[in-house]
Amino acid sequence: MIYIILILLSFILTYYIKKIAIRKSLVDIPNDRSSHTTPTPHGGGIAIAVSWFIGISYLYYINDINSSLFFALLTGVVISAVSYIDDLYELSAKVRLLTQASVALVGLYFLGGLQTIDLMSFSIEDQVVTNIFAFLTVIWFINLYNFLDGIDGYAGSEAVFLGIAGFLLFGGSHFLVLVFAVLGFLVWNWHKAKIFMGDVGSTLLGYNVAIFTIYYANQEQSNLWMWITMFGLFWFDATLTLVRRYKNGEKLGQAHRKHGYQRLVQSGWAHDKVVIFSILVNFSLFCLVYFISNILIAFFISLLVLYAVMRYIDNKKSFN
Secondary structure: OHHHHHHHHHHHHHHHHHHHHHHOOOEEOOOOOOOOOOOEEOOOHHHHHHHHHHHHHHHHHOOOOOHHHHHHHHOHHHHHHHHHHHHHHOOOHHHHHHHHHHHHHHHHHHHOOOOOEEOOOOEEOOHHHHHHHHHHHHHHHHHHHHHOOOOOOHHHHHHHHHHHHHHHHHOOHHHHHHHHHHHHHHHHHOOOOOOOOOHHHHHHHHHHHHHHHHHHHHHOOOHHHHHHHHOHHHHHHHHHHHHHHHHOOOOOOOOOOOOHHHHHHHOOOOHHHHHHHHHHHHHHHHHHHHHOOOHHHHHHHHHHHHHHHHHHHHHHOOOO
């Protein structure tokens, strides 16, 4: 019953947020980074956030979520609130980074940090090293998810995929809460999108993925690579694009449209075709972690798969 309530809440909230955004001219104006051509309301991520936090709070009330995981996830309220202010007033990069760093530290505090990094033949257990890695992971996941929220349905479908995959692999009602909180919004965000989630949604989703990664890595060392593999389409695209732009001598803070999914759109693919393609890639990544018992082997195979995907995209639209 709770899941029906959450999807309806997310759906209805998104509808009213869209109406308010249009009335108050809170719209996303196309720029150099945009893959859309018409002004579109933003802020739909508020519906995701509200539904999500209500959902996990209910799970905590009925003792259906680990308390450390709950409080780590609840810390995401801060990143959502500040990101929404940023959507409205464009906060400075220093304020955004300080907020992300603070949220990362608090979230890691509730999780007890990252205990171990498993590297096949040996493990890193030095808490300074593991927690620096965990801290940077949270910051990077928050930002890369924001970078890859650029076409209709893309960021939302990734969250739904990770929620379903997490539930199938680990169980946990929190994954279903995530799925249904996003699905209600996704109805309005599917091509052609009637509203965008904005930073308030994308940064929260990136934070959640990072928290899931660290929480489950503490339960079983190999889970770290399982989550990194399943999230591969996003982090591989974001990281490779960043490296390529750095090698080209570009200003990394400047808006661009060079991510793989953006170049597919430029090549002539409709937004929904790109999203369906991403779902197929994600399904292949899930199969790797599900059927291959050695997760590091699965991870290395996923790198080959993702490299092949990027080469395919390069052939469709070159990286200039």
